[in-house]
Amino acid sequence: MHEVSIIQEVVAAIAARSGDARITVVRLEIGKLSGVVADAVRFCFDLVAEGTVVEGARLVIEEPAGRVLCRDCAAEYEAESLVVLCPACGSAYAEVLSGRELRIRSVEVSPSCAVPAVAPRTP
Numbered sequence: 001m002h003e004v005s006i007i008q009e010v011v012a013a014i015a016a017r018s019g020d021a022r023i024t025v026v027r028l029e030i031g032k033l034s035g036v037v038a039d040a041v042r043f044c045f046d047l048v049a050e051g052t053v054v055e056g057a058r059l060v061i062e063e064p065a066g067r068v069l070c071r072d073c074a075a076e077y078e079a080e081s082l083v084v085l086c087p088a089c090g091s092a093y094a095e096v097l098s099g100r101e102l103r104i105r106s107v108e109v110s111p112s113c114a115v116p117a118v119a120p121r122t123p
Contacts (some may be wrong), residue, residue, distance in 0.1 A: 067101025
């Protein structure tokens with residue numbers, strides 16, 4: 001299950017950039033054609049985050065569908081997996097246009113860890 005190593009890298013990247021700030025929400029984008037199983041990511045997220053600044057954070061995953069272009073008939077269609085035949089002509093000769101995304105969309109930090117506003121200086 002390569003999802004564990006992917007989440008280890010995600011948690012490490014977030015921890016490296018957040019310092020001691022407590023993370024409350026992690027938003028990921030995992031395309032349907034990325035080869036990463038979102039349910040497996042959800043399963044291992046809490047275990048991997050344990051003992052880090054990400055521990056206890058809520059995980060939100062967006063799963064955009066894949067868009068595919070048939071190279072035989074130029075039809076464009078949505079795909080939920082990489083093993084799909086063109087609905088227009090039945091060809092398997094296709095180009096993936098989108099759906100392979102695997103990225104950290106955003107991270108929310110606990111308000112108690114936010115940098116306080118600095119009062120303007122008076123001359």
